[in-house]
Amino acid sequence: MATAVFHQALGTAQSHQHLQNSGSHLEFGNASLKLISKGFKVDIGLSRRGSYSSWKKKFGVIQASASQTSVVQPVSYPPNNSSDELRKKSSEAALILIRHGESLWNEKNLFTGCVDVPLTKKGVEEAIEAGKRISNIPVDMIYTSALIRAQMTAMLAMTQHRRKKVPIILHNENEQAREWSQIFSEDTKKQSIPVVTASQLNERMYGELQGLNKQETADRFGKEKVHEWRRSYDIPPPNGESLEMCAERAVAYFKDHIEPQLLSGKNVMIAAHGNSLRSIIMYLDKLTSQEVINLELSTGIPMLYILKGGKFIRRGSPAGPTEAGVYAYTRSLALYRQKLDDMLR
Numbered sequence: 651m652a653t654a655v656f657h658q659a660l661g662t663a664q665s666h667q668h669l670q671n672s673g674s675h676l677e678f679g680n681a682s683l684k685l686i687s688k689g690f691k692v693d694i695g696l697s698r699r700g701s702y703s704s705w706k707k708k709f710g711v712i713q714a715s716a717s718q719t720s721v722v723q724p725v726s727y728p729p730n731n732s733s734d735e736l737r738k739k740s741s742e743a744a745l746i747l748i749r750h751g752e753s754l755w756n757e758k759n760l761f762t763g764c765v766d767v768p769l770t771k772k773g774v775e776e777a778i779e780a781g782k783r784i785s786n787i788p789v790d791m792i793y794t795s796a797l798i799r800a801q802m803t804a805m806l807a808m809t810q811h812r813r814k815k816v817p818i819i820l821h822n823e824n825e826q827a828r829e830w831s832q833i834f835s836e837d838t839k840k841q842s843i844p845v846v847t848a849s850q851l852n853e854r855m856y857g858e859l860q861g862l863n864k865q866e867t868a869d870r871f872g873k874e875k876v877h878e879w880r881r882s883y884d885i886p887p888p889n890g891e892s893l894e895m896c897a898e899r900a901v902a903y904f905k906d907h908i909e910p911q912l913l914s915g916k917n918v919m920i921a922a923h924g925n926s927l928r929s930i931i932m933y934l935d936k937l938t939s940q941e942v943i944n945l946e947l948s949t950g951i952p953m954l955y956i957l958k959g960g961k962f963i964r965r966g967s968p969a970g971p972t973e974a975g976v977y978a979y980t981r982s983l984a985l986y987r988q989k990l991d992d993m994l995r
């Protein structure tokens with residue numbers, strides 16, 4: 651019964667995606683945005699208000715059944731409507747976004763899209779490095795795409811986490827998968843992090859470009875045409891998805907499944923892809939379609955957002971596990987790290 655609840659709490663979600671940057675700083679091509687420069691230091695007020703539409707209808711269920719895995723327990727609120735506003739304003743949660751590490755087709759400069767290609771050795775190392783940077787940040791739930799490069803990245807990153815909880819992929823694809831993956835110990839469940847996989851978080855489908863070499867395609871169709879396919883907002887590649895189409899499904903998934911978890915105080919990591927993460931960042935930072943097409947995300951660099959007072963606040967990319975700015979910003983992050991230090995002393 652308890653395991654049914656565990657699955658039920660997470661079963662509504664399925665998932666995953668990321669930002670490109672260079673080194674430890676994020677690059678937004680549009681200079682007028684003046685986004686992040688170095689880690690948290692130039693972290694500017696790109697705080698944006700989230701959406702609560704789906705939260706309102708789902709929160710009660712989530713509140714009642716989700717298993718809590720943080721060291722620091724989130725505040726729990728009475729599940730009645732009068733407290734909705736208070737809950738929105740009071741709950742605080744961390745959101746980590748990470749684009750997968752380098753894949754074998756990134757290395758070969760091939761259009762990848764929804765082809766399920768694993769990480770290179772460099773990609774594995776990037777994921778481990780990303781894990782070190784976020785090793786003191788609480789993670790209660792993980793969402794990944796249905797693609798192995800995002801799942802490998804999430805799992806490898808979590809090998810570095812100081813809390814040492816075990817990430818466990820939920821299998822809700824059919825009744826038998828659910829039944830056969832049950833866990834029969836409450837203690838074991840408490841030491842686990844549910845991992846939800848969702849195709850809505852997949853890379854954008856690149857249509858007839860998938861498997862083609864990017865340089866050869868530019869030589870054949872012209873640089874401008876290929877740039878238009880890769881970086882326009884609403885022009886799809888032949889038989890593929892435009893960024894706008896990708897954003898439609900990725901953001902809908904974020905709003906319906908991930909945002910309610912954050913609003914209930916859960917700390918979430920999303921491991922996904924260049925274009926699905928650009929879509930989510932567009933939503934979080936309220937970027938225009940012109941701004942998002944200039945946003946490039948590096949492989950394997952974690953990005954931190956804090957949901958606080960009902961707003962998503964971009965905190966940049968932690969340069970290291972003990973980066974002061976991360977823990978100075980919210981009391982609960984500082985407490986979490988303090989508890990880890992005490993536990994592991």
Ligand SMILES: O=C(O)[C@@H](CO)OP(=O)(O)O
Nearest residue numbers: 760761762763853880924
């Ligand atoms: O090939 C792809 O799937 C994507 C990400 O690597 O490429 P692009 O940079 O063109 O979005």
